[in-house]
Amino acid sequence: MISNKLVVIAAFNLPFEAHIAKVQLEAADIPSFIADEHMGGLQYYANAIGGVRLLVPRNAMRAAHEALANDFQQYLEELPDPVHCRQCGSENTAPDTQNKFPALITLLLLGVPLLFPKVGMSCEDCQHFESN
Ligand SMILES: [Zn+2]
Structure with missing residues:
Protein backbone atom coordinates (compact mmCIF):
# COMPACT_ATOMS: atom_id res chain seq x y z
CA MET A 1 0.00 0.00 0.00
CA ILE A 2 1.34 3.42 -0.95
CA SER A 3 1.10 5.95 1.82
CA ASN A 4 -0.18 9.38 0.92
CA LYS A 5 0.67 10.78 4.29
CA LEU A 6 1.97 14.36 4.08
CA VAL A 7 5.66 14.91 4.56
CA VAL A 8 7.66 18.12 4.96
CA ILE A 9 9.49 18.84 1.74
CA ALA A 10 10.96 22.23 2.73
CA ALA A 11 10.87 24.88 5.44
CA PHE A 12 11.12 28.62 4.96
CA ASN A 13 11.62 31.62 7.22
CA LEU A 14 8.96 33.72 5.49
CA PRO A 15 5.49 32.77 4.19
CA PHE A 16 6.09 34.27 0.73
CA GLU A 17 9.06 31.95 0.21
CA ALA A 18 6.80 28.99 0.89
CA HIS A 19 4.23 30.36 -1.56
CA ILE A 20 6.86 30.70 -4.31
CA ALA A 21 7.83 27.06 -3.78
CA LYS A 22 4.15 26.05 -3.73
CA VAL A 23 3.63 27.74 -7.11
CA GLN A 24 6.66 25.85 -8.45
CA LEU A 25 5.05 22.59 -7.31
CA GLU A 26 1.66 23.56 -8.74
CA ALA A 27 3.33 24.20 -12.10
CA ALA A 28 4.54 20.60 -11.96
CA ASP A 29 1.02 19.35 -10.98
CA ILE A 30 2.18 18.37 -7.50
CA PRO A 31 -0.34 19.05 -4.71
CA SER A 32 1.18 20.84 -1.72
CA PHE A 33 0.12 22.43 1.52
CA ILE A 34 1.60 25.20 3.63
CA ALA A 35 1.70 24.68 7.39
CA ASP A 36 2.39 27.21 10.13
CA GLU A 37 2.07 30.06 7.64
CA HIS A 38 0.62 32.48 10.14
CA MET A 39 3.29 31.76 12.68
CA GLY A 40 5.84 32.71 10.04
CA GLY A 41 4.99 36.37 10.47
CA LEU A 42 6.22 36.09 14.01
CA GLN A 43 9.88 35.51 13.28
CA TYR A 44 10.90 34.26 16.72
CA TYR A 45 8.13 31.71 16.89
CA ALA A 46 8.62 30.66 13.28
CA ASN A 47 12.23 29.77 13.95
CA ALA A 48 11.28 27.95 17.14
CA ILE A 49 8.82 25.69 15.33
CA GLY A 50 11.01 25.13 12.27
CA GLY A 51 9.73 27.88 9.99
CA VAL A 52 6.87 27.87 7.50
CA ARG A 53 6.64 24.27 6.28
CA LEU A 54 5.71 23.06 2.83
CA LEU A 55 4.14 19.60 2.75
CA VAL A 56 3.50 17.18 -0.09
CA PRO A 57 2.03 13.66 -0.23
CA ARG A 58 4.74 11.09 0.43
CA ASN A 59 4.30 9.54 -3.02
CA ALA A 60 5.06 12.93 -4.66
CA MET A 61 8.19 13.58 -2.63
CA ARG A 62 10.72 12.71 -5.33
CA ALA A 63 8.90 14.75 -8.01
CA ALA A 64 8.61 17.66 -5.57
CA HIS A 65 12.33 17.60 -4.85
CA GLU A 66 13.05 17.71 -8.57
CA ALA A 67 10.57 20.54 -9.15
CA LEU A 68 12.09 22.62 -6.34
CA ALA A 69 15.63 21.93 -7.54
CA ASN A 70 14.79 23.83 -10.74
CA ASP A 71 15.87 27.30 -9.72
CA PHE A 72 14.66 29.09 -12.87
CA GLN A 73 18.16 30.41 -13.42
CA GLN A 74 17.54 30.53 -17.15
CA TYR A 75 14.87 33.19 -16.67
CA LEU A 76 17.15 35.57 -14.83
CA GLU A 77 19.06 38.25 -16.61
CA GLU A 78 22.78 38.17 -16.31
CA LEU A 79 24.25 40.18 -13.50
CA PRO A 80 25.24 43.70 -14.49
CA ASP A 81 28.91 44.65 -14.51
CA PRO A 82 30.18 45.63 -11.06
CA VAL A 83 30.14 49.32 -10.25
CA HIS A 84 33.64 50.70 -9.69
CA CYS A 85 34.35 53.19 -6.92
CA ARG A 86 35.26 56.55 -8.41
CA GLN A 87 37.68 57.26 -5.59
CA CYS A 88 39.75 54.07 -5.32
CA GLY A 89 38.60 52.01 -8.33
CA SER A 90 37.50 49.05 -6.20
CA GLU A 91 34.73 46.72 -7.42
CA ASN A 92 33.77 46.10 -3.81
ZN1 LIG B 1 36.60 53.16 -2.92
Whole structure:
Protein backbone atom coordinates (compact mmCIF):
# COMPACT_ATOMS: atom_id res chain seq x y z
CA MET A 1 0.00 0.00 0.00
CA ILE A 2 1.34 3.42 -0.95
CA SER A 3 1.10 5.95 1.82
CA ASN A 4 -0.18 9.38 0.92
CA LYS A 5 0.67 10.78 4.29
CA LEU A 6 1.97 14.36 4.08
CA VAL A 7 5.66 14.91 4.56
CA VAL A 8 7.66 18.12 4.96
CA ILE A 9 9.49 18.84 1.74
CA ALA A 10 10.96 22.23 2.73
CA ALA A 11 10.87 24.88 5.44
CA PHE A 12 11.12 28.62 4.96
CA ASN A 13 11.62 31.62 7.22
CA LEU A 14 8.96 33.72 5.49
CA PRO A 15 5.49 32.77 4.19
CA PHE A 16 6.09 34.27 0.73
CA GLU A 17 9.06 31.95 0.21
CA ALA A 18 6.80 28.99 0.89
CA HIS A 19 4.23 30.36 -1.56
CA ILE A 20 6.86 30.70 -4.31
CA ALA A 21 7.83 27.06 -3.78
CA LYS A 22 4.15 26.05 -3.73
CA VAL A 23 3.63 27.74 -7.11
CA GLN A 24 6.66 25.85 -8.45
CA LEU A 25 5.05 22.59 -7.31
CA GLU A 26 1.66 23.56 -8.74
CA ALA A 27 3.33 24.20 -12.10
CA ALA A 28 4.54 20.60 -11.96
CA ASP A 29 1.02 19.35 -10.98
CA ILE A 30 2.18 18.37 -7.50
CA PRO A 31 -0.34 19.05 -4.71
CA SER A 32 1.18 20.84 -1.72
CA PHE A 33 0.12 22.43 1.52
CA ILE A 34 1.60 25.20 3.63
CA ALA A 35 1.70 24.68 7.39
CA ASP A 36 2.39 27.21 10.13
CA GLU A 37 2.07 30.06 7.64
CA HIS A 38 0.62 32.48 10.14
CA MET A 39 3.29 31.76 12.68
CA GLY A 40 5.84 32.71 10.04
CA GLY A 41 4.99 36.37 10.47
CA LEU A 42 6.22 36.09 14.01
CA GLN A 43 9.88 35.51 13.28
CA TYR A 44 10.90 34.26 16.72
CA TYR A 45 8.13 31.71 16.89
CA ALA A 46 8.62 30.66 13.28
CA ASN A 47 12.23 29.77 13.95
CA ALA A 48 11.28 27.95 17.14
CA ILE A 49 8.82 25.69 15.33
CA GLY A 50 11.01 25.13 12.27
CA GLY A 51 9.73 27.88 9.99
CA VAL A 52 6.87 27.87 7.50
CA ARG A 53 6.64 24.27 6.28
CA LEU A 54 5.71 23.06 2.83
CA LEU A 55 4.14 19.60 2.75
CA VAL A 56 3.50 17.18 -0.09
CA PRO A 57 2.03 13.66 -0.23
CA ARG A 58 4.74 11.09 0.43
CA ASN A 59 4.30 9.54 -3.02
CA ALA A 60 5.06 12.93 -4.66
CA MET A 61 8.19 13.58 -2.63
CA ARG A 62 10.72 12.71 -5.33
CA ALA A 63 8.90 14.75 -8.01
CA ALA A 64 8.61 17.66 -5.57
CA HIS A 65 12.33 17.60 -4.85
CA GLU A 66 13.05 17.71 -8.57
CA ALA A 67 10.57 20.54 -9.15
CA LEU A 68 12.09 22.62 -6.34
CA ALA A 69 15.63 21.93 -7.54
CA ASN A 70 14.79 23.83 -10.74
CA ASP A 71 15.87 27.30 -9.72
CA PHE A 72 14.66 29.09 -12.87
CA GLN A 73 18.16 30.41 -13.42
CA GLN A 74 17.54 30.53 -17.15
CA TYR A 75 14.87 33.19 -16.67
CA LEU A 76 17.15 35.57 -14.83
CA GLU A 77 19.06 38.25 -16.61
CA GLU A 78 22.78 38.17 -16.31
CA LEU A 79 24.25 40.18 -13.50
CA PRO A 80 25.24 43.70 -14.49
CA ASP A 81 28.91 44.65 -14.51
CA PRO A 82 30.18 45.63 -11.06
CA VAL A 83 30.14 49.32 -10.25
CA HIS A 84 33.64 50.70 -9.69
CA CYS A 85 34.35 53.19 -6.92
CA ARG A 86 35.26 56.55 -8.41
CA GLN A 87 37.68 57.26 -5.59
CA CYS A 88 39.75 54.07 -5.32
CA GLY A 89 38.60 52.01 -8.33
CA SER A 90 37.50 49.05 -6.20
CA GLU A 91 34.73 46.72 -7.42
CA ASN A 92 33.77 46.10 -3.81
CA THR A 93 30.72 48.39 -3.91
CA ALA A 94 27.14 47.96 -2.77
CA PRO A 95 23.87 49.88 -3.04
CA ASP A 96 23.45 52.08 0.03
CA THR A 97 21.14 54.68 1.52
CA GLN A 98 22.46 57.43 3.74
CA ASN A 99 20.58 59.68 6.19
CA LYS A 100 17.82 57.14 6.65
CA PHE A 101 17.84 57.39 10.43
CA PRO A 102 18.14 61.22 10.76
CA ALA A 103 15.41 61.63 8.13
CA LEU A 104 13.12 59.29 10.05
CA ILE A 105 13.85 61.05 13.36
CA THR A 106 13.06 64.53 11.98
CA LEU A 107 9.89 63.19 10.41
CA LEU A 108 8.79 61.56 13.67
CA LEU A 109 9.72 64.51 15.90
CA LEU A 110 8.65 67.42 13.71
CA GLY A 111 6.10 65.81 11.42
CA VAL A 112 7.90 67.22 8.40
CA PRO A 113 10.73 65.61 6.48
CA LEU A 114 13.59 68.14 6.81
CA LEU A 115 16.22 65.66 5.73
CA PHE A 116 15.88 63.21 2.87
CA PRO A 117 17.65 59.89 2.56
CA LYS A 118 20.30 59.77 -0.15
CA VAL A 119 20.24 56.68 -2.34
CA GLY A 120 23.48 55.68 -3.96
CA MET A 121 26.49 53.40 -3.78
CA SER A 122 29.06 52.84 -1.05
CA CYS A 123 32.59 51.53 -1.45
CA GLU A 124 33.39 48.80 1.08
CA ASP A 125 37.12 49.55 0.84
CA CYS A 126 37.41 53.33 1.16
CA GLN A 127 33.88 54.12 2.48
CA HIS A 128 33.33 56.60 -0.38
CA PHE A 129 29.61 57.26 -0.93
CA GLU A 130 28.20 58.47 -4.19
CA SER A 131 24.54 59.33 -4.62
CA ASN A 132 22.65 58.34 -7.76
ZN1 LIG B 1 36.60 53.16 -2.92
